[in-house]
Amino acid sequence: MSIQGLRGHRSVVGNAVRVTTAACVGFYLCRYGLGLTAMALYAAFTAVSLGALARIPGSGRQRAATVLTAVPAGLLLLTLGTLLAVRTWAAVLGMLVVGFVIAYAGTTGPRIAGAAPGMQLLYILPCFPPYAPELLGQRLAGFLLGAALLAAAQRFLLPEPDTPPFRRLLAGAADAAADLAELHGAPAPGPLLDRARSAADALRPSRVPPADRPASPTVAHKAMQHAAEAARTLLARLDALHTAEGAHRAYRPETVALLTGIGDAARGAARALCDGRRLRPGQGPQAAELERELGPVRTHQALDTLERLDADDRLVYLRRRSLVVQAADATVVLVLATRLLFGDRSVDRDTAGHAFGYARTRAPALWWLRLTSHLTPRSVIFQNACRFALGLAAARAVAGVLDLQHGFWVLLATLTLTRTTSLETRSAIRQALLGTLAGAVLAGGLLALVDDRAAVYAVLLPPVMLLAFTLGPLRGLAWAQGGFTLVVATLFAQVSRVTWHLAPVRLTDVLTGSVIGLICGLVAWPRGAGREVRRSMAALSTAIAASIGRTAARVVDRTGAGRTGGTTATGGPGGAGRDAEADLGAINRALALARESLAQYQCEPRERTGRQPDWPAVLVAAADARRGERLLPGRPGRITHRETGDWLRRAADDTAAGYRALARRLDTDHTAPADRSPPLDVRGLLAVVQRIPRDSPDRDARALAAALLLDSVIWLDGLTTDLTRIQEEL
Template structure:
């Protein structure tokens, strides 16, 4: 293989050579701190902590952001790292105190990342600081040297993040959202034109724009997953944009199937939505001010008058009425999108008008500090139903158990057992088992090389010093490029080369290292099997099951409120809470690697379920806000059809809800149900027949809006229930 071919192969496995650059930074800074303390100051304690300071913050941590942001995060975490080293030094007096501290530290450090991706990315490194300090020798007198070495390693790593082979700044999710808004704007403007004709590839562009917003398609460092108001607003904007794109695509399909029938008022509403999307794109990309919903005011008033005019009310204009209802849905969604984007950009928004009984409203977080929102997220996930809580408990228990076992067996170099536990712990038993084989095989291969190296090189320290930088370069680059087993192998050899410079090392060290890794790995696997073994995949099924259940309940309740005047419960509020948990579970699941779902091995379109919840909340709240309780009871025929449609939606969703809750494989789906007349077509015909071509009360047209809503939901849920969420 030529040099050029080799570089192309490497770039294919490591786009942008990010892993190689990161490995170079870690290797150089870790070795610099180690050599300075070991050979410059003659302080072995400071040397080992300088080495681990750089490795833990650079090699075991994955902090998102620009190089400057990553450097700032590492420096900000230095006091916490020092506190953990001090705590480990004090509690290391007994195995049981060290294990108890490990339980608390393991849980708190992991759980703290629930609303702070940068802190979550540092979890493994911060835990490593406590692990290193709580192992023998128990030497509180060396705390100053430990902290000095730690500070050296962290500061060197922070400096390297900015100046040594810095990574290209990651892309922004807001830019994806801006591109989607630009696509939607172009399609809406074409639909508002006289010809209502779109380019041939417009539907594919709308679909592509939706796909780009899916978290599974977004690199980890681009995901807006923090608890800040900006990130919450961007995520909410994406939800509104997905619904807007889906309805725009539906309108485009209708225009192709039934050309003509253009309603000027609906066209002006679409034009206003196109303008709003254009302004959203400019605002998010930094090319213009925050968007405004001002374009909607005149267009919405004009449409409200036009849709009940005698011309529009003709029974021959069913397609026009349907198109107008979809245009109105797009407008409502666009107005909410504008509000969410204004929050993301730090602009002011109108006061929350959500009735107290329906709160929290959709924008409850606006104006609140990041600290208070972070506290809210911590409280919301302090439940066994949260994947973050489950994972924190599992890691805390596994690390504490491993520390007790190592202390009880009095294993030398026992810290490797706990580091192995961190390495193999996934969010499910399947993920943990998947990591065991490469961890064990890689360590065994590395141990064999270590035995040969120590036997051959013996006590020639200069050889170990020369080998250390390339070994650590390979240790941190081989994993992402070649696989976890290769990373473990080179890490084993590099660790042996480092410790051989601190004292006499014999070939038996290889067997010790392998024994420690086996003990740590098996402990992690056992805890993973006993504590929430389904992990993110299982919890995501449960979260999406609850979301579908609450969503269809909310639909039934909303329709009953509009058609019967039933007392409104808090179903919409419960759906919002279920959606939050489902979105968090999906974000966690999307981060898992090689974590298959044992009961449902096909990949699932979880985003379709999340979008269903968003549709229920968005349009359900709009109907409740604009149509008073019992307002549709005066049109019993349309009201009955809406109740039937809501009931049918609920019945369609129930088997899927039960399937998601079940841990047993689902039988293959049967034949799809025979197509039936859509609710929206029936209700539109009823409303137009009742109008008799005369100007009517605008209230019946809320039945049309509700019918469009129900039909859209029925289409999505039927697809999921028929083929499974795949």
């Protein structure tokens, strides 16, 4: 068995031990110590719901913190469930609303999403007759005890090991980048390149443990995401600088100075990330010196490149020149995002125009924006929330109308067996029924043999729980359902007198819940993310096209007014940053929807696995488009030369048209041959570009425009390359 497999087994066994310990201690203390049966049941089921049914990610410390954070919501859910149980219609309506809200709350981060199934159960438990508001105190006390015991077990009993915090990964990436930058063109040792590539790969969202992923809508997490994007860009550009053909030639003094500045700034960001101390405005790592060095390099090399560029060279010189400039830009963003992460919100006033518009946005506005970003039928999170809410409400209605003896098992079956596709739901139901049938037979035999001897059940409960919570995750759904059937029988036999008839009741309820889950799976988006991934990628391609158009329009100034500092043509310092941040909302939202649909699609089983487009390449193109929209509009200078501006607009329109054509193909016609977008028309640029005499009185202003032009061309060339790669995979 592989090391990864052993770690997985150890994690499952450890979690089973923790849940069993917390559930049994709470149950025995309340049942046999205090004689409070309701409190005993709720203490045990709280540990089971938040420890076994929920999938809370993270280390022992993080899991314990998540459990304790969920306590206020749990108290509210138990209270609502108890009060709404008075009427079936009230319980059904509450189940519809609560089911949707809890499932949809997963948009705010992996920890909340992982806890959602367990939180659903906390409402399901008390929302059945008998209507007993007088037991609310026992229920709440049992919940608090179970949550406290589970949190303590997660923290101290075979805890999951701590993982490096995300800012530590950022610090490692910044430090590796500094090492590469300080080589100044000398050949990079293999181990140093490997370290830099590993550091960049460690920042990929798929590589970061869910509990450590900066996924919430807080300013700190948004700053970490911004810093991670900048760090990965920085490492990629430095890697290309050291591995490209002719990379080890002698660098010019201004390039060496710029690389030195990159190394110093990246090293300062790494130190701040390791220290983790709060920063006041002006404290911490600085990027002002690097920005001062970047300006001359950008403008002088832009003029030099335009003078040397010919039709045969095409984009070779532009690409070489852009690597150092883009690395410096990424370093500036990394430093500013690091300062914002530790509390310096003045970074949105950066004179280079970098877009940190969210820096001064209030927390409620950020949370509201996140919560509303998926309120659309095109979001798989919205679809899943609707599917689960409808299924649970229907199950509660059936259980109430038919007056089922243990109705909450119907809802539990619906909750645990409903999947995102009808194919997966059918497969889950088959396994669950087989497992429940086997468990019911064993439970019926146990109840008939032991009868009402509670001491026997008390002795059997810990090993039965331990086996059920170990074999279920390791062996599959059938084992999980069979084991849970035995757990339920052993637990309830200690609360009230039960007979072997409990086993067939459990089987009937699971069958009822399974049918309801299957019907909901067939009615509500039965294909899961299979169709939605194409729609979301098509919408993302359209958003990329719009982003290209907006960015090109902002860097071209037909009036000749232009700008030379932090003041935009629309007026006001930093205005470009605020305008760009406002427009970035569209591509950010499309990117979030596309990522969620792709993540779900990759987890869903398929009867046929046909060849799929390179979906990650579309996400990469969107990130490239967003990076340009963040950086280019805030740059000094504007392209005021009419012919050059017209060429850039046409080039941007052609690239945008390619992405719109891609969107139409993804959304409608899947079989037509994919069009091939032509490469960037560099010959056309050479024919219209404005030559700048060395003794020109406005050479500095024109140099700013030339630098902005070349940065825009490199950006468009990258997006065209992305588009070509996507088209080749269709």
